[in-house]
Amino acid sequence: MYRLKTFLLPVLLILPLSLSGCGTEFNPERMEVTLNTEYSPGGLYDRTYVILTIRSLDANPITLNKVDVNNGRCGYTARYRNPIQLPAHFQMGQALELYLNCSYESIVKVDIETDQGAASYRFK
Numbered sequence: 001m002y003r004l005k006t007f008l009l010p011v012l013l014i015l016p017l018s019l020s021g022c023g024t025e026f027n028p029e030r031m032e033v034t035l036n037t038e039y040s041p042g043g044l045y046d047r048t049y050v051i052l053t054i055r056s057l058d059a060n061p062i063t064l065n066k067v068d069v070n071n072g073r074c075g076y077t078a079r080y081r082n083p084i085q086l087p088a089h090f091q092m093g094q095a096l097e098l099y100l101n102c103s104y105e106s107i108v109k110v111d112i113e114t115d116q117g118a119a120s121y122r123f124k
Contacts, residue, residue: 026117030058031090033112033121037104050100052076052110056090063115064088067098070109074102087115 032055040047052069056062065087069076076098078084088096100107110121 026112026114026119028119028121030062030116031055031112031114031119032057033110035104035107035123050102050104050107052098052100052107053095054098054112055095056092059092062090064090064096064112065115066111066113068111069098069100069107070102071111074100074107076100 032053034053034055036051036053038049038051040049052067054064054067067076067084067086076084079097079099081099084096084098090096108122108124110123112119112121
């Protein structure tokens with residue numbers, strides 16, 4: 001019985017520490033994720049851009065580390081096809097615009113990873 005107690009005591013003390021990292025859910029209400037289109041008439045051709053906007057609604061700083069659109073099947077760039085620089089650091093009200101490489105109708109899910117956890121946003 002003494003051996004069992006000496007074995008279980010360290011396990012019971014360490015178990016809550018190891019399980020605390022499992023809950024990486026980020027409150028989705030701390031970020032606003034919206035989907036819009038922007039029409040741009042051009043000299044040779046007209047174009048409609050699909051824009052995903054991620055905005056911080058939280059008073060605390062948030063770092064955005066990763067964005068996946070449709071499980072990574074829809075790529076994105078910044079305006080004028082410039083690459084997106086992640087991680088992006090947000091204060092309340094700051095936003096990041098992603099110009100998507102797929103149609104507005106095809107966007108179903110956006111997953112974000114921050115320094116405080118991960119969240120998913122659905123559009124259909």
